[in-house]
Amino acid sequence: EVQLVESGGGLVQPGGSLRLSCAASGFTFSSYAMSWVRQAPGKGLEWVSAINSGGGSTSYADSVKGRFTISRDNAKNTLYLQMNSLKPEDTAVYYCKGIGIRGRDYWGQGTQVTVSS
Numbered sequence: 001e002v003q004l005v006e007s008g009g010g011l012v013q014p015g016g017s018l019r020l021s022c023a024a025s026g027f028t029f030s031s032y033a034m035s036w037v038r039q040a041p042g043k044g045l046e047w048v049s050a051i052n053s054g055g056g057s058t059s060y061a062d063s064v065k066g067r068f069t070i071s072r073d074n075a076k077n078t079l080y081l082q083m084n085s086l087k088p089e090d091t092a093v094y095y096c097k098g099i100g101i102r103g104r105d106y107w108g109q110g111t112q113v114t115v116s117s
Contacts, residue, residue: 002026002106004096009111016086016115022079022096022108030054030074033099036081038092038113048094049081064090086115 008020020036035050049060049070058070069082079096093110 002098002101004098004106004108006094006096006108006111009094009113011114011116012086013117014086014088014115017082017084018086018113020081020083020094020096020111020113022081024077024079024096024098027098027101029072029077032101034072034079035097035099036070036079036094037097037107038090038094039110040089040092043092046092050099051079083113086113088115091115 003025005023006020008018010018012018031053033050033052036048037045038048039045047061048064049058049068051058051070051072055072060068067085071080091114093112095110096108098106
């Protein structure tokens with residue numbers, strides 16, 4: 001069974017940092033690209049960042065470029081999102097997504113990030 005479990009969310013002040021983790025199991029993690037997607041209150045899904053299977057290629061939404069860093073540890077089957085210089089508009093539920101695993105995408109349950117003073 002494919003499982004993606006996010007952790008690391010919480011309440012942080014503007015300008016602060018958080019690191020999200022996504023623990024993967026039930027598939028060969030190192031074979032698949034992964035991404036982070038978020039959903040702010042009352043809004044639709046927004047793609048945040050993606051990384052290829054080997055970790056050597058990454059991409060970011062303009063809204064987070066230069067502040068967020070996606071990475072992965074294939075030995076630990078874990079995806080990360082380092083978030084720096086957080087803004088109130090980064091407040092959202094953050095989901096990790098496995099791309100094209102056995103012909104479909106898989107989503108975690110999400111972790112809440114709240115940026116507020």
